[in-house]
Amino acid sequence: MMEQSSIDLWKPVKVVKLKIYRYNPKKDFSPKWKEYEIEVSRGTTILDALIRIKEEVDPSLSFRYSCGQALCGSCAMMVNGRQMLVCRTRVLEAAHNRDFVELRPLDNFPVIRDLAGDFTSFFEKHRAIKPWIIRRDFEELDNPTGEYKQTIEEYARYYQFTDCLKCGACYSACPTVATDHEYLGPQALAQAYRYMVDSRDDGLDERIAILDSDHGCWRCHFAASCSDVCPKYVDPAQGIQLLKKLIVRRKFGLKPHRPSDALPSKIGEVKRR
Amino acid sequence: MGEREYLEYYALNRRGVSGWFRMRGYTIERKLYALHRITGILIVLFMLPHFYSTGWHPGIWWDALLGIIVTFHVANGVRLTLLELLGAGIGKPLLVKKPFQRPVSIEGRQRYLLALTVLLFIVLAVIWSYYAVIVKPLMGG
């Protein structure tokens, strides 16, 4: 009888070819592809394989990683032409019946070296939408008298968008960003929505002035690739469409949200014992 | 392409226009996005000679093709208006995420809307083709 044990998980099962993009913009004239053959087991993630290549085969290979458990968002790459976090993608899952995996740096990010991209403009855009709670009651802030309380309905409006890691997968997948380097990008717009619908926030009109510009939220045409590739299921496409709806409602002086809109249907299904 | 531009091209690593029409490996919404853009450009290209000499038409079978282009743009445009402007069918943000939860915006109600869009496209395209291929020649041009 076959019993699954933790030892089996680390037994080498297959030799997989990793085809990796090698490019140093300061030295090389054009990028090169290098192939590395590596023995993988069922549990080997692509990040494990990359670290092993760096340790044992080619110490000049460069890539960015930190936590190795899909919590920091440093290691997003193009795996077989699709944006993924390599720390939570297993090699055999990505190879999928074939015996090679192609690794490239994220599209639309300037290459620093090999698989690491430059996130400067991405973070600048995130900063441009003021990703913090803006308050107008300075008296209360100087001499606090209590907490800012929220109901579960108010919390449910924005909870989904707080999971963002800033890994850059959505920004890389977006077809508008492919040509429009001024476009704020799905990550910044979804985060703007997250702060605009927060019941503690007073900066709605301040942010609308930034988002409702030539290269703001209206350059999104709902290709939905950002939601498709998001490793944390943040669903930026939904956030941007709701943001457009919010701006249009605001334009006609309507209330941003009807109370019945706020409560996700899932909560009603939870049974209490 | 000079050396400087060549280096910039690879160092910036930007997809360019090919990024708009990159459809493989992504969901069907991306295909519709690309087709919406292509059909829009084609309609503008048809408009130019049609304005220049009013009544200009490319011919019976090309008219039917034009119908397919226009009706796709109309059907998808109705869907985009509902989704982007009114937020209909886009769903609500989740409070409880299951492991390996699919994004709300690319499944469920939005996909039913997409199916309706395709249905609307087929119905409109058939009606247009009927007029272009059968009724119009009977009217005598």
Next chain:
Amino acid sequence: MRESTKMLLHYIAGVLIVVTGLIHLLANNDPGIGKLITGNVYLYLTNMAIFLAALLYHALNGVRVILIELVPDMCWTKLIGWAILLIGIATYIVGIQVLLMALGLV
């Protein structure tokens, strides 16, 4: 004008095109309903004026969106916006003139 105003008009123009464009197509292609519309000159003219305005706005704004996504630098964005506006107004004036001449009202 804010971007949301432009895009709101874009969607409204899209809806108008569907309605007036359908009337335009029926007038020219359907033997039965066509006579009802082409028979009344002012109905036909009003429909055509709205259709042409909506169509030009929708098409040229679409072209503008594509162009500013293609050339995103700020000075180009403004230049494209103004150039498209001028082209649109000129085309509309010429179009209405041609329409009036064709209907024999001028």
